[in-house]
Amino acid sequence: MKKNTKNPFKTPQGYFNSFEDKLMDKLSTEGSVMPKARGFTVPENYFDTFNDKLTNKLIKETKVIPLYPVKKIIAFVASIAAIAIIFFGYNWNSTEKLSISALANTDIEAYFENNEFDLTSYEIAEVLPFTDTEFSNMLNSSIENDNILDYLSDNTIDFEELNLQDNE
Amino acid sequence: MIVEETLVQDLKTKNTQAQAFNVLVSMYKERLYWQIRGIVLNHDDADDVLQNTFIKVYKNIDGFKGDSQLFSWMYRIATNEALSFIKHRAKMQGITDEDYQEKLVSNLQADVYFEGDEIQLKLQQAITTLPERQKLVFNMKYFQELKYEEISEILDTSVGSLKASYHLAVKKVEQYLKTD
Numbered sequence: 001m002k003k004n005t006k007n008p009f010k011t012p013q014g015y016f017n018s019f020e021d022k023l024m025d026k027l028s029t030e031g032s033v034m035p036k037a038r039g040f041t042v043p044e045n046y047f048d049t050f051n052d053k054l055t056n057k058l059i060k061e062t063k064v065i066p067l068y069p070v071k072k073i074i075a076f077v078a079s080i081a082a083i084a085i086i087f088f089g090y091n092w093n094s095t096e097k098l099s100i101s102a103l104a105n106t107d108i109e110a111y112f113e114n115n116e117f118d119l120t121s122y123e124i125a126e127v128l129p130f131t132d133t134e135f136s137n138m139l140n141s142s143i144e145n146d147n148i149l150d151y152l153s154d155n156t157i158d159f160e161e162l163n164l165q166d167n168e
Numbered sequence: 169m170i171v172e173e174t175l176v177q178d179l180k181t182k183n184t185q186a187q188a189f190n191v192l193v194s195m196y197k198e199r200l201y202w203q204i205r206g207i208v209l210n211h212d213d214a215d216d217v218l219q220n221t222f223i224k225v226y227k228n229i230d231g232f233k234g235d236s237q238l239f240s241w242m243y244r245i246a247t248n249e250a251l252s253f254i255k256h257r258a259k260m261q262g263i264t265d266e267d268y269q270e271k272l273v274s275n276l277q278a279d280v281y282f283e284g285d286e287i288q289l290k291l292q293q294a295i296t297t298l299p300e301r302q303k304l305v306f307n308m309k310y311f312q313e314l315k316y317e318e319i320s321e322i323l324d325t326s327v328g329s330l331k332a333s334y335h336l337a338v339k340k341v342e343q344y345l346k347t348d
Binding site for chain 1: 190193194197198201202205206209211215218219222223226227281282283284285287288289291292309310311316331338341342345346
């Protein structure tokens with residue numbers, strides 16, 4: 001824009017840049033019913049006493065934390081002691097060595113029941129020596145014939161697969 | 169007037185920290201108080217939030233990078249603290265933030281630190297109906313007369329968007345006051 005060199009008057013810096021905002025704000029509230037004050041008050045001397053009040057709170061908040069806090073040390077020692085007691089106490093009077101025979105059958109059954117091994121019957125057969133082993137050796141109670149027949153009738157779709165004739 | 173940069177430097181130096189913090193509190197306590205009071209409405213709550221704001225400023229001054237003005241940074245902390253306070257209180261009472269704020273306004277008449285007349289009370293009710301951002305912009309622009317550039321830095325929003333929010337807020341408040 002061409003500057004009017006004959007005009008001796010000046011405007012404050014940024015006057016025209018902020019003029020639109022000022023005008024819009026004035027228009028927004030022109031003839032407005034809005035009160036400018038909110039009606040909020042503060043207790044007497046509130047701001048005068050605020051610095052002291054804040055300083056006191058800050059001292060409490062940023063209280064020096066000891067490098068080796070006694071409570072934490074006690075808690076740490078107590079937890080170590082508790083672990084030691086549990087560990088040693090568990091085997092205190094136990095002269096028996098840990099072995100598979102020391103485990104209760106129900107524990108073993110529960111273990112196999114609750115864990116998935118993804119073992120195929122061939123993999124199991126590779127581990128178990130079936131040459132002189134009967135099913136009855138592995139079971140506490142004998143299986144009744146009726147139970148076997150019930151199981152077969154419930155779970156066998158094709159009886160030919162059982163190849164019964166060859167083993168008769 | 170103390171240069172902000174010097175003040176920040178003094179706040180980060182152990183020997184000068186206490187004195188500089190005292191200066192900082194004296195400089196900004198009133199402005200931050202009114203910003204907080206505009207959100208929480210009640211004096212006791214505003215006092216709590218103001219103290220927490222300064223404690224946060226004190227503890228985090230080392231993290232102040234100087235990307236924004238110290239004043240904007242503190243304003244942002246104060247605003248966030250006040251909004252979190254409202255949300256926390258509303259949650260404790262099992263109601264929404266809006267319901268909690270309506271409750272605050274309805275308690276104003278019984279507040280010993282509120283001496284507003286009927287129209288001022290109605291103005292507070294009108295502000296409560298605004299969405300959160302418009303409410304903040306209205307408080308900062310109308311009552312505290314902050315510049316758009318300052319609000320922009322505090323709320324991290326463009327000036328254009330702030331102008332739109334403010335004009336919208338003014339229209340809504342006026343409309344509310346004209347009804348009844």
